Amino acid sequence: MTRRAKVFVSRIIPEAGLGRVRAACDVDVWQDALPPPYDVLKSRVFGVEGILSTLNDQIDDELMDAAGDSLKVISQMSVGVDNIDVVAAHRRGIKVGNTPGVLTDATADIAMALLLAAARRIVEGVEYIQSGHWRTWEPMGLLGGDLSGATLGLIGLGRIGRAVARRARGFEMRLVAHSPSCPAEEAAALGVTLVSLEQVLREADYLSIHVPLKPDTRHMIDRDRLALMKKSAILINTARGAIVDQMALYDAVKNRDIGGAALDVTDPEPIPLNDPLLTLPNVIVVPHIGSASHRTRDKMAAMAAENLLAGLAGHSLPNEV
Numbered sequence: 001m002t003r004r005a006k007v008f009v010s011r012i013i014p015e016a017g018l019g020r021v022r023a024a025c026d027v028d029v030w031q032d033a034l035p036p037p038y039d040v041l042k043s044r045v046f047g048v049e050g051i052l053s054t055l056n057d058q059i060d061d062e063l064m065d066a067a068g069d070s071l072k073v074i075s076q077m078s079v080g081v082d083n084i085d086v087v088a089a090h091r092r093g094i095k096v097g098n099t100p101g102v103l104t105d106a107t108a109d110i111a112m113a114l115l116l117a118a119a120r121r122i123v124e125g126v127e128y129i130q131s132g133h134w135r136t137w138e139p140m141g142l143l144g145g146d147l148s149g150a151t152l153g154l155i156g157l158g159r160i161g162r163a164v165a166r167r168a169r170g171f172e173m174r175l176v177a178h179s180p181s182c183p184a185e186e187a188a189a190l191g192v193t194l195v196s197l198e199q200v201l202r203e204a205d206y207l208s209i210h211v212p213l214k215p216d217t218r219h220m221i222d223r224d225r226l227a228l229m230k231k232s233a234i235l236i237n238t239a240r241g242a243i244v245d246q247m248a249l250y251d252a253v254k255n256r257d258i259g260g261a262a263l264d265v266t267d268p269e270p271i272p273l274n275d276p277l278l279t280l281p282n283v284i285v286v287p288h289i290g291s292a293s294h295r296t297r298d299k300m301a302a303m304a305a306e307n308l309l310a311g312l313a314g315h316s317l318p319n320e321v
Contacts, residue, residue, distance in 0.1 A: 005312045006070075007050035010036060010057050013077055017301025021052065024309055042066040050308050052077065056269075059084045064092060073311025077304040078291075079103060080240060081321050082213045097307025097317040101159060102299040103291035108163035110290045111208050111238045114262035115152075118234045119206065120144040123284050145205065145232065145259075147171040153204025155220075156239070157182040157192065161210035165190045176200050201228040206236060213240035223248040232259040238290045241267030250276050253283055264290045 004026045009018065011030055021027055028044060030036045035056035036044060045051055045067040053059055055078045064071060064085075074089060075097040089096050117123060121144045128134055128142065152168045154161045157179035165175050169191050177187060178197040187194045201207065207229065211217050221235070221244040229235070235258060237244055246267050252258045260282035266275075269288055277283050291297060307317045 005049040006047060007052065007308065007312070008045050008048045009052040010041065011054050011077075013052070013054075013304070014298045014301040016298040017052075017077070017303075017305035020302070020305040021308060025050070025312070038063075045071070049073070050075065050312050052304055052308050053084070054078060055080060055083055057083060059089075061085055061088045064088060064094065072314075073097065073308055073317070075304045075308035075311065075317075077300050080212055082240065084321075086321055095307075095311040095317050096321040097304070097311065097319050098321050099300045099303040099307075100319055102303060103296050104159040104163050106293045106296040107160050107238055107290040108167055109293075110264055110286075111160070111164050111210075111236055112167045114236050114238070114264060114284060114286070115206050115208065115234070116147070118236070118260050118262040118282075118284055119147060121282075124281055127281075145234070147173055147206075150174070150205040151176060151203050153177070153200040153207045154179070154192065154210060155197065155200060155207065156210035157187060157190075157194075158210060160238070161208075162190055164208055164210065165192050173206075176203055197225075198228060201225055202230075204233055205230065206234050208236040209239045209243055211239055211243065213242055218242050219245040219248075221245065221249070223251070226252040226258060229258045231257060234259050235261040236263075237261070238264040241265040241269060246275075246277065250280070253277075253280050260284075264288055 007025045007027055009027060009029045038058055041057060042063055047070055048067055049070050050073045053074060053076045059074060071094055073095045074084060077099055079098055079100050081098050084096060086096050121142045125142055148171060151174045154165060154177035157177045168175060175192040176195050177192045178200045184194055226248055249261055253261055262284040264286050265288055266285060271285060303319060307319055310317050
């Protein structure tokens with residue numbers, strides 16, 4: 001009988017991926033709705049050859065020590081891998097995989113959905129009805145912002161930033177972006193003008209963030225940079241919560257230094273129910289659902305399984321970090 005590799009899967013994932021892993025491996029799947037606590041995670045990965053992780057799992061040197069020399073591959077079911085010490089993994093000869101590209105459209109869709117909801121005050125409108133305040137059509141009621149002719153500022157023009165730009169062109173928005181790695185001719189083909197970060201902040205009526213979380217992007221949007229924005233501007237973040245200084249954002253919105261915010265990501269996650277951001281009517285927060293479509297999550301799970309199985313077999317990962 002062929003020996004089956006021992007792997008740990010840190011959450012229940014779509015069967016499109018989990019079924020493939022179960023068919024090939026000896027699988028231990030964490031069954032709870034909440035992710036495994038760090039100490040539990042350390043105990044469950046002892047002796048495994050592969051880990052299929054999610055962005056909730058802290059995978060550092062200590063956890064890799066706990067897994068032992070048998071660990072060959074860490075396959076993450078997300079694009080971002082800021083929860084994994086990739087340098088430590090590579091030092092140990094452990095391959096790390098992620099799921100890029102597949103969630104581009106779903107995340108771009110949620111960015112536009114948040115932009116529209118914030119601009120036209122959709123959540124406030126729902127609450128207005130539910131609280132019994134809607135008595136008649138009001139000429140001055142719940143006035144919001146237009147998209148046509150407005151400037152969308154993009155921080156980051158990678159896959160998701162470009163997909164957002166393509167969608168925004170359909171709304172006849174003016175597009176500016178800060179993305180040092182994007183060639184000017186590629187930006188121009190999208191109808192995007194590349195400018196400095198400061199210029200994006202000053203010009204944007206809507207600011208959408210699409211950069212990974214790294215040491216140089218942590219709190220990239222801080223008090224000083226929020227102060228550069230228009231008083232009517234709305235900030236949209238579908239990247240990582242810690243890119244924005246959340247307390248500075250609260251102060252900026254509360255003091256009417258900017259017009260509002262719409263967030264799919266927060267710092268920490270989940271956002272505590274007593275976080276002051278949740279008290280502001282012009283802030284929308286949703287629970288990190290950027291990739292939460294059936295098709296996208298199925299594809300992510302399948303890609304994570306492919307990376308895991310390739311690493312267990314000693315092959316190059318289809319999507320290796």
